[in-house]
Amino acid sequence: MIHADWMEFITTILILSLQVLSSQGCLEGCRCYSTTVECGSLGLTAVPPNIPAFTQTLFLQDNDITHISQRDFSHLSQLQNLYIQNNSLSTIDPGALSRQHLLVELALNGNRIQHLNDSIFEGLDHLRVLYLAGNYISWLASLTFRGLQRLQELHLQENNIQSMADQAFEGLSSLALLDLSSNRLHTLHQASIQPLKSLQELRLAGNQWRCDCVLHWLWAWTTGEGQRRLLLGKKMVCAEPPRLAGHSLLQVPGNSLVCIPPAVRLDHKQGLVSRVGDELRVSCQATGYPPPAVSWRKVSEAGPGPSGLLPGGATLTLRNLTAWHAGIYECEAHNPGGRASATFELRVNLSSGPGLGLRSWETPSPGLPPYQRAGAGSMEFTTLGPGTQASIAVGISLLTLVAFLLLGAMICRRRAGEKGQGGEEGGLYLNDYSDGPTTFAQLEEYRDEAGREMLVLDRNRTDFCTYKDTAAEPGRQLRGLGPLHQAQAQAQAQAQPQRGPGELFENLSGGAFKREIEYEIHC
Numbered sequence: 001m002i003h004a005d006w007m008e009f010i011t012t013i014l015i016l017s018l019q020v021l022s023s024q025g026c027l028e029g030c031r032c033y034s035t036t037v038e039c040g041s042l043g044l045t046a047v048p049p050n051i052p053a054f055t056q057t058l059f060l061q062d063n064d065i066t067h068i069s070q071r072d073f074s075h076l077s078q079l080q081n082l083y084i085q086n087n088s089l090s091t092i093d094p095g096a097l098s099r100q101h102l103l104v105e106l107a108l109n110g111n112r113i114q115h116l117n118d119s120i121f122e123g124l125d126h127l128r129v130l131y132l133a134g135n136y137i138s139w140l141a142s143l144t145f146r147g148l149q150r151l152q153e154l155h156l157q158e159n160n161i162q163s164m165a166d167q168a169f170e171g172l173s174s175l176a177l178l179d180l181s182s183n184r185l186h187t188l189h190q191a192s193i194q195p196l197k198s199l200q201e202l203r204l205a206g207n208q209w210r211c212d213c214v215l216h217w218l219w220a221w222t223t224g225e226g227q228r229r230l231l232l233g234k235k236m237v238c239a240e241p242p243r244l245a246g247h248s249l250l251q252v253p254g255n256s257l258v259c260i261p262p263a264v265r266l267d268h269k270q271g272l273v274s275r276v277g278d279e280l281r282v283s284c285q286a287t288g289y290p291p292p293a294v295s296w297r298k299v300s301e302a303g304p305g306p307s308g309l310l311p312g313g314a315t316l317t318l319r320n321l322t323a324w325h326a327g328i329y330e331c332e333a334h335n336p337g338g339r340a341s342a343t344f345e346l347r348v349n350l351s352s353g354p355g356l357g358l359r360s361w362e363t364p365s366p367g368l369p370p371y372q373r374a375g376a377g378s379m380e381f382t383t384l385g386p387g388t389q390a391s392i393a394v395g396i397s398l399l400t401l402v403a404f405l406l407l408g409a410m411i412c413r414r415r416a417g418e419k420g421q422g423g424e425e426g427g428l429y430l431n432d433y434s435d436g437p438t439t440f441a442q443l444e445e446y447r448d449e450a451g452r453e454m455l456v457l458d459r460n461r462t463d464f465c466t467y468k469d470t471a472a473e474p475g476r477q478l479r480g481l482g483p484l485h486q487a488q489a490q491a492q493a494q495a496q497p498q499r500g501p502g503e504l505f506e507n508l509s510g511g512a513f514k515r516e517i518e519y520e521i522h523c
Helices: 002-025 213-223 386-420 474-479 483-495 514-518
Strands: 031-033 036-038 057-059 081-083 105-107 129-131 153-155 177-179 201-203 238-240 260-266 272-275 280-289 293-301 308-310 315-318 327-335 338-349 428-430 443-447 453-457
Touching: 260 327, 260 338, 272 280, 280 293, 280 327, 280 338
Parallel strands: 036 057, 057 081, 081 105, 105 129, 129 153, 153 177, 177 201, 272 338, 428 453
Antiparallel strands: 031 036, 260 280, 280 315, 293 308, 293 327, 327 338, 443 453
């Protein structure tokens, strides 16, 4: 008797203690009783702080909460039921529910969630029911629910789901009910359902089903062993193809669920030739059912350009063509019925500049230096940026200047050697007149009667000789000129009267030799 009274007294004290704690810890406007806190319809924009740590059931429905952070529920390790439906929730921090190992039921329906990943459900080892209906989810990635081994119900109806990865439901070995109704699904692959070993009910009504060969497995399953588990009746209606539109999948003959392999046609079947700097567009027209997916890739190249998949859809667009774009391109179309492809070769017409040695359709070697790959007179050079063009021009000028200086130094050394030997045997000397700056293309080679080699710098190769041809020793000077210049000098000497050395310079300011004397250079 005493023992029973003692137990009753302890129970009463515990109940009163919980009531006191709950009354003291309950937030303003919320209703608290036992281990339940109810804060619905209060206009909350965030999870309220100071929720009692012993809370097991928390109602936050019909508010305007937009975000759940890691600290919002970090102290609620006893939480078993969490209801946050009908809010404005769009983001949940990774691991925000990782402390709720005892959570059994989670309601996130009626929010603005667009993306799901496994970090949202991290730590929910005992979760049984998950409500995600009425959100903006459009895609289910692989292994999204992999940590929910004990999940039995998954509600995804009334979203915008258009497709899902084959491993989206991987890990849901205990799932009994999957609701995908009222989404935007066109098809469903068998690989997506295979991980659901315990599935008892699959809801698929209210989608825009494309009844083709991809759904043949579902038709066979519903008419066989899946008939008792797929509770659809006549609600799973075909939206396409037109001949099957409006018919229930269960009423369509199995041999009507067919796919048409793709066929591909290009705008240009033959090889394409374009110029540097042009823009190229090639359309790939693919037919078949269901409509094939089309992709472009570069399968080989004539130059060093990149290969592999290219961005874009059915139309290939290449802008500002260069030699790197040359090569073979392939358009590939595929659908569940098969694959088809078509190729074309692109050749880029390069305009050859002086000395570049490039022919039409020829691509420059990747090992050549820039000044050989793109000359200042080529179309390819004009497509380069101003800084690159200036660098190439300066480099060419420097190379030319260095070569000219080396030639001058070589000639000076040879003349110095000739003078040091004190004779006229075998020496190489440069005739000391010129009409101005010169290049390699204006070097002429002569040999006099004694066999000595002479290089004459003469840009314009004038048809008359200079004042030195008459002032110098006739025999020596004529031997230093070529045959044409010797004949000219003799004819001019006979036609003019003999003048003294002083008279030879009278007409420097306006005479016939002004041009040669003004630009005279000596080594």
